[in-house]
Every structure is written in structure tokens, then in C-alpha cells.
Amino acid sequence: MEFCLYITDLKLLEDLGGLFQPLDWQDMPAALKSTVFDNPNAADYIGHLIAVERLASLGLDETAVTRLYFGQEFCEHLVPEPKGVMQALFIARQMGWDFTYVTGNAVDSTLERIAANIEALVAAHGDADSFEVVINDWGVLRRLRQEYPAIKPVLGRLLTKQKRLGRFPEHMPTPNMEEIDTDTDTILRNQMRAWQALNLTVRSWRRFLHRQGIERIDLDMVPQGADLMPDAWGFAFGAYYPWSYLTAARNCPTAGLVDPVRRHVPLDAPCPRPCRRGNANLANMAHDPAPIIQRGTVAVTLNDAFAQPYLTGGVPLDRLVFEPFVPL
Amino acid sequence: MKIALGLDRSDSPETIRELIALGADEFFAGYVPVEWYNRYGWEVSINRRENGPVYQFTRFQDLAEAAEAVHANGGRFHLTFNAHDYDLERLLFVRDILRDVDTLEPDGYIVADPALMLEMRNWGIERPLHLSTGAGCFSPETVRWYHDGFEFKRVVIPRKLTLGEIGRFVPALADLNLEFEVMIIGPRCFYNDEYCFTLHTGNLPNFCNLLAGAPLAQGRFPATWKSDITAICADPENQVRPGSALDTFLKQIAWDPPELGRARTEPCGGAIRGMHPDLAAKFYMHCGLCAIAHLRRAGVQILKVPVRGSTWAKKDYVRLVRTVADHPNPTPQFCRELLNAPEYCTQPESCYYAVPDA
Known part of the structure; x- marks a missing residue:
């Protein structure tokens, strides 16, 4: 399986070995541990430590990395400048890694910034078919296909529309049985079947995607699993670990610390990006059985509890994308 | 500007007549037949209203009477099949439902899943399509992607675009001869509904509802x-x-x-x-009345009031939005006086859009 490292901040590459360094945090004295980690915003770091340990047990460390994912899926204000993308590409080449530029959903101004980054990559690469672009917005795909048809698009995890049941890693909540005659167990079974399936089961849609140049699809690890055909319908599939997407907004609780309006609605003005210094998690997330964190605009869940089948071949993946921290 | 209002099974033909008289021009509704909810429950929704039956029509006869009442009174009637996606099993189920409801001659379907859009044409359904917010049209380029592959008549603009972005969005698509619709009042999700894939159910607080704000204090109830x-x-x-x-x-x-x-x-x-x-806040939830003048200037034609399930309140919503939409110069001051809830209007969480001059 191809092992990819996904970062949004190039500083993380300054100590690549440290990024995969385990830490024996569970045996810390209780008072110290709680002082450091008993804060919902620390879930990002707890998830990191859990993931590093799990990956080490699978023999996956910095020496196993063969591809760099770099970019921004979840916040338009954090889309890197062309200079940063070029630096990421340069580092990837130095390391002998392949390169994937990651994009998110895009309003018009964001699309122009993404296009500038792709233009810079093409200028640097010389051949447009030597790197990939993860697509999470159909408008980005259209621009890519029009201007650089040789670049390989990867269908991103926001466009696969998987239901994210990460709030319920152990069992599903009882459904609302209002006016329903069927028994609860049957309803739950039918719901699970629906949520395991993707619209990729629709042949005309698969053909359409193939015509759009899609050969690879990124998934999130979700507790209900993903019902993929053994031949994956001719697509290649990858999955992200350890953070699975739940939902995201253009408004942002962390930006709202600086300007309360930003907590509720997006603004046209640039964001001061307080998320680079801290984070405002949201109340009541800590009680969920799987750690959930609101990091800037995005809510994610730690998927370690249900990652096993994805990591050990139970789901036909050929790529694992390691997120050392919530990719914001 | 036209007003598009959500209907549900509590809305009788008489109510629909009254709503049209008050100023509603169009209606949209979801239909979940008993065969669907007895198989999938409410959480696997045809139309992203997962909370239970009161948000839907559940009997074909009720739906038929509503459609007839809308058309008889000069309104337009749209049905929503705007789940983010349908796998093959659900898609075939939707095909059967569409064959039934198409006999009611709705004025169009609201859709979000391109796989469904592909299949609808294969099934011979030719009625106009509206791109739901669920289609995620955050930029004109995304609309053009859909336009390259599908025919549709209207775009419902995502709730989380700024007025500046909407002001560029609509003119940038002038060559496509489309209609543009925005949400204007009522529930506006904390997250982007286009990309919110969490479980919604009538049995538990939704994920976004877990996000408590400041502690809320309340005095004791009066003796009366x-x-x-x-x-x-x-x-x-x-x-x-x-x-x-x-x-x-x-x-x-x-x-x-x-x-x-x-x-x-x-x-x-x-x-x-x-x-x-x-x-x-409880009633209006999020309000975009102050934005209507900006939206009108941008070329938005339809104001959506997405309040399925709130039958008792719909007349008030329509009166309010119609008053502002028909006003030649609905300034923020005018809108605030109309609402007469000054403290609500000063809270940033009340607003659907950030209005520069409000």
C-alpha cells in the first residue's frame, strides 16, 4: 500500500523523524497528563500520538513515505501561496516522493488562487502528468480539465458524499420510529446498508466520472465501513488516517475569537488566521465516545477505533494518507 | 422578487390559498411514501429532512391535493429529491416514486446528486431541474461544470456565500439564462449543508446542536x-x-x-x-431581510423560505418577506423596524448574511 504524508504546514517537514516519534503519554502521572491533555483542543495531539503508535506497529514511519499530500481542503483563507506550493514540490522531489496538491471547495476568488498554484506547479514540473490534484469542488475539476487535461484529478473525500457516522463508532443510535411499522432492527440494517453504499454503485455515474478523468478516489474511514466491489469498479481508492471528516463551515469559531461575526457568517475581508496560533473547540464535543475536534472551520473525528479493516486489507485500498495533525 | 415557501403535510389546500394570497409565489415539498420510511426510516432521507414525518408529505393523495391547490391558485410547485447521493438501491426506489409524482405535473424537481440527474434523463423525465444547495455551487465555475453535463433551470445559491460573492456570481452566469434563488430567513445551518455528512435524526440532537454557546440563565417562572x-x-x-x-x-x-x-x-x-x-431567535432563527436589497441588485429572483414543518408560522414569514421584497428601498433600518426586535438584530448570530451597511 502506498503511504502518503499529508501536511498543510511545511514546518512539519523540518523534523520528519520527530513527526513519527512515539511518546509514552499514557503512563504520565495523572495530574500532569490531565494538565496537558484534559482540554478539548488537545484532541489533535492525542490523535497524533495514537496514530503514530498504530502506524509504528504496522511498520509505517518516515522511511515508508512515498508521496506528499500538500494543500488545503477546509479553509479558503489558508490556501497556500504559489511559493509555498513550490517549496512543497521541491521538498517532495528532494525526498524522492511523488506529489499531490490538495484543494477544497472554492468560491470564485479561491478558485483563482488554486488555479495560480496549479499553474506554478505545471511551470515547475514541466510535465503536467507527474503530479495529482485532489478535487473537492466540481468547479475546480472543470478548470483543471480545461486548462491542464493531462493532470490526474483525484476525487476528494468531500465529493464522495460518504455519510460520516463518526459520532457513533460503537453502535448506531436508535432511529426515530415515528409512524413506522417495520421493526427497529430491520430499519437499522437497511440504514446501515444505505450508508455503506456510495453512488458509485450507479453505472452511469461511474462512466461519467471516468469520462471526467477520475481514476482514483479518496475516502474517509467511517465506522459503518464502505461497500466497495473487490475490483473497486476500476477505480483506485485511498483513505485518510487518523482524522475523518464530519462537517465544515465557512464561518469559523476560531476566527470568531477575533471577530465575533466570523463565528456565524463568512466575510469578504481576509481572515487574520488566529488558527495558526490556537484553536476554539466547541463545547460538548468532549463527551462523545470517539474524540471529535472542531479545528478552525472543520469538525473531524479520530477514526482509530474503526480504522482496523482499512489498515489491514479489509477494504480494497491501495493508498493510506497519514494526517499527522488535523489538516487545517 | 418571488417567494418560494416550503410545504408539508399539515398544509391544507385552504392554507395554500391563503399563503398565495399573502404573497407566496412558489412552493416546494418533499414526498416520502410509506414504502420508503418503512424500509429506511427517516434518517436515510430522500430529501435531507431527516427529522420525521411532519416535514414531509407521506400520503400521495395529500400531495396531489396540495399540488392541485397550488396550480389552481396560480402558483408553482416543485418537489425535492435533493439527497447528497443515492446508491443504486435507493436510486431505483426514487425512480418508482418519480414515476408516481410526475403524474401530478410538478413544475420541476430540486436535485443535488449528479448521478440522479444523469438517470432522470435516462428515465425520460424532462421537467426542469433546480440545483439544490446540496449541489455545492460555490462558484460560477461549479455551475458551469453542471451545465456542461446536465440541463437545469435554476441554481439555489449556497447559504454561506457573502453578498459580495453573490454580487459577482449571478452576473458571471448571465449567458446561461438561469434563475437564481437564495435562502432568506429561517434555519441556517452552522455548517455548510453542501458538505455536512453527519447523521441527522429526530431522536437525538444533531451534531450542530451540541455546540452550546454561552451558558444560558433563566429566571423562575411567574406564579401565573x-x-x-x-x-x-x-x-x-x-x-x-x-x-x-x-x-x-x-x-x-x-x-x-x-x-x-x-x-x-x-x-x-x-x-x-x-x-x-x-x-x-426561536421564530426567525436567522434573518436575511436586510440583504434583500443587495440580492435584488445582484439579480437574484427568488427568495426561499425553507420552513417545512412550521405550518403555524408560515403566514407570518410570507407577510414579512413579501413586505420587504415589495418595498422600493428596504433599508436595514426599515427591516429592523419591521421586525421590532432590536436586541435580536444586534446579535451577529441572528443574521443570514453579513450586510455591509446594516
């Missing part, structure tokens, strides 16, 4: 609380206004100690100007 509530329930349609029984009750129990950092009111029944902000 039972008779107060009886009076409130006796006249529900007239509670969303200053001085109503509900407004008075809320003001009596208002209690915001300064130490909670939310001291917007005076404790225990102090003077709150106009309507109590919590009453306005």
Missing part, C-alpha cells in the same frame, strides 16, 4: 405560568410580536447576570425594547 401558557397556546399565530403573551412571559423570566458575560437585558423583567430577542 400555567395560565400564561394556556393563553399562548390559544393563539399561536399571534405570539411572534412585541407584547404578545409569549413575549411578555419571556420578559418576565429574562435573567442575565453580568457574570455570565451576556448582560444584554436587565434582570427579571427589565425593559427589553420591542420583541424579546429569544422569541425572535
Whole structure:
């Protein structure tokens, strides 16, 4: 399986070995541990430590990395400048890694910034078919296909529309049985079947995607699993670990610390990006059985509890994308 | 500007006639037949209203009567099949439902899943399609991607675009001869609904509802609380206004100690100007009235009031939005005076859009 490292901040590459360094945090004295980690915003770091340990047990460390994912899926204000993308590409080449530029959903101004980054990559690469672009917005795909048809698009995890049941890693909540005659167990079974399936089961849609140049699809690890055909319908599939997407907004609780309006609605003005210094998690997330964190605009869940089948071949993946921290 | 209002099974033909008389032009509704909810429950929804039956039509006859009432009174009627996606099993189920409802001659379908859009044409369904917010058209380029592959008539613009972005969005697509619709009042999700894939159910708080804000303090109920509530329930349609029984009750129990950092009111029944902000927030949830002048200038033609499941409140919504939409110069001051809930209007969480001059 191809092992990819996904970062949004190039500083993380300054100590690549440290990024995969385990830490024996569970045996810390209780008072110290709680002082450091008993804060919902620390879930990002707890998830990191859990993931590093799990990956080490699978023999996956910095020496196993063969591809760099770099970019921004979840916040338009954090889309890197062309200079940063070029630096990421340069580092990837130095390391002998392949390169994937990651994009998110895009309003018009964001699309122009993404296009500038792709233009810079093409200028640097010389051949447009030597790197990939993860697509999470159909408008980005259209621009890519029009201007650089040789670049390989990867269908991103926001466009696969998987239901994210990460709030319920152990069992599903009882459904609302209002006016329903069927028994609860049957309803739950039918719901699970629906949520395991993707619209990729629709042949005309698969053909359409193939015509759009899609050969690879990124998934999130979700507790209900993903019902993929053994031949994956001719697509290649990858999955992200350890953070699975739940939902995201253009408004942002962390930006709202600086300007309360930003907590509720997006603004046209640039964001001061307080998320680079801290984070405002949201109340009541800590009680969920799987750690959930609101990091800037995005809510994610730690998927370690249900990652096993994805990591050990139970789901036909050929790529694992390691997120050392919530990719914001 | 036209008003598109959500309907559900509680809306009788008589109610629909009244809503049209008040200024509603179009209606949209979801239909979940018994065969669907007896297989998948409510959480696997045809149309992203997962909370239960009151948000839907569940009997074909009721749906047929609603469609007939809309058309008989000169309105337009759209049906929504706007789940983010349908796998093959559900898609075939939707095909059968579409064959039934298409006989009602709806004026179009609201859709979000491109796989469904592909198949609808294969099934011979030729009625106009509207791209739901679920289609995620955050930029004109995304609309053009859909336009390259599919025919559609209208785009519902995502809730989380700024007025500046909408002001560029609509003119940039002038060559496609499309209609543009925006949400204007009512629930506006904290997250982007285009990309929100969490479980929604009528049985549990939704994920976004877990996100508690500042601690909420409340005074003790007055001694008259039972008779107060009886009076409130006796006249529900007239509670969303200053001085109503509900407004008075809320003001009596208002209690915001300064130490909670939310001291917007005076404790225990102090003077709150106009309507109590919590009453306005509960009813209007998020309000974009101040944005209507900007949206009109941008070329948006349809204002959507997405309040399926709130039958008792719909007339008030339509009156309010129609008044602003028909006004030649609906300034923020005009809108605020119309709402008469000044403290609600000063809270940033009340607004659907950030309005530069508000």
C-alpha cells in the first residue's frame, strides 16, 4: 500500500523523524497528563500520538513515505501561496516522493488562487502528468480539465458524499420510529446498508466520472465501513488516517475569537488566521465516545477505533494518507 | 422578487390559498411514501429532512391535493429529491416514486446528486431541474461544470456565500439564462449543508446542536405560568410580536447576570425594547431581510423560505418577506423596524448574511 504524508504546514517537514516519534503519554502521572491533555483542543495531539503508535506497529514511519499530500481542503483563507506550493514540490522531489496538491471547495476568488498554484506547479514540473490534484469542488475539476487535461484529478473525500457516522463508532443510535411499522432492527440494517453504499454503485455515474478523468478516489474511514466491489469498479481508492471528516463551515469559531461575526457568517475581508496560533473547540464535543475536534472551520473525528479493516486489507485500498495533525 | 415557501403535510389546500394570497409565489415539498420510511426510516432521507414525518408529505393523495391547490391558485410547485447521493438501491426506489409524482405535473424537481440527474434523463423525465444547495455551487465555475453535463433551470445559491460573492456570481452566469434563488430567513445551518455528512435524526440532537454557546440563565417562572401558557397556546399565530403573551412571559423570566458575560437585558423583567430577542431567535432563527436589497441588485429572483414543518408560522414569514421584497428601498433600518426586535438584530448570530451597511 502506498503511504502518503499529508501536511498543510511545511514546518512539519523540518523534523520528519520527530513527526513519527512515539511518546509514552499514557503512563504520565495523572495530574500532569490531565494538565496537558484534559482540554478539548488537545484532541489533535492525542490523535497524533495514537496514530503514530498504530502506524509504528504496522511498520509505517518516515522511511515508508512515498508521496506528499500538500494543500488545503477546509479553509479558503489558508490556501497556500504559489511559493509555498513550490517549496512543497521541491521538498517532495528532494525526498524522492511523488506529489499531490490538495484543494477544497472554492468560491470564485479561491478558485483563482488554486488555479495560480496549479499553474506554478505545471511551470515547475514541466510535465503536467507527474503530479495529482485532489478535487473537492466540481468547479475546480472543470478548470483543471480545461486548462491542464493531462493532470490526474483525484476525487476528494468531500465529493464522495460518504455519510460520516463518526459520532457513533460503537453502535448506531436508535432511529426515530415515528409512524413506522417495520421493526427497529430491520430499519437499522437497511440504514446501515444505505450508508455503506456510495453512488458509485450507479453505472452511469461511474462512466461519467471516468469520462471526467477520475481514476482514483479518496475516502474517509467511517465506522459503518464502505461497500466497495473487490475490483473497486476500476477505480483506485485511498483513505485518510487518523482524522475523518464530519462537517465544515465557512464561518469559523476560531476566527470568531477575533471577530465575533466570523463565528456565524463568512466575510469578504481576509481572515487574520488566529488558527495558526490556537484553536476554539466547541463545547460538548468532549463527551462523545470517539474524540471529535472542531479545528478552525472543520469538525473531524479520530477514526482509530474503526480504522482496523482499512489498515489491514479489509477494504480494497491501495493508498493510506497519514494526517499527522488535523489538516487545517 | 418571488417567494418560494416550503410545504408539508399539515398544509391544507385552504392554507395554500391563503399563503398565495399573502404573497407566496412558489412552493416546494418533499414526498416520502410509506414504502420508503418503512424500509429506511427517516434518517436515510430522500430529501435531507431527516427529522420525521411532519416535514414531509407521506400520503400521495395529500400531495396531489396540495399540488392541485397550488396550480389552481396560480402558483408553482416543485418537489425535492435533493439527497447528497443515492446508491443504486435507493436510486431505483426514487425512480418508482418519480414515476408516481410526475403524474401530478410538478413544475420541476430540486436535485443535488449528479448521478440522479444523469438517470432522470435516462428515465425520460424532462421537467426542469433546480440545483439544490446540496449541489455545492460555490462558484460560477461549479455551475458551469453542471451545465456542461446536465440541463437545469435554476441554481439555489449556497447559504454561506457573502453578498459580495453573490454580487459577482449571478452576473458571471448571465449567458446561461438561469434563475437564481437564495435562502432568506429561517434555519441556517452552522455548517455548510453542501458538505455536512453527519447523521441527522429526530431522536437525538444533531451534531450542530451540541455546540452550546454561552451558558444560558433563566429566571423562575411567574406564579401565573400555567395560565400564561394556556393563553399562548390559544393563539399561536399571534405570539411572534412585541407584547404578545409569549413575549411578555419571556420578559418576565429574562435573567442575565453580568457574570455570565451576556448582560444584554436587565434582570427579571427589565425593559427589553420591542420583541424579546429569544422569541425572535426561536421564530426567525436567522434573518436575511436586510440583504434583500443587495440580492435584488445582484439579480437574484427568488427568495426561499425553507420552513417545512412550521405550518403555524408560515403566514407570518410570507407577510414579512413579501413586505420587504415589495418595498422600493428596504433599508436595514426599515427591516429592523419591521421586525421590532432590536436586541435580536444586534446579535451577529441572528443574521443570514453579513450586510455591509446594516
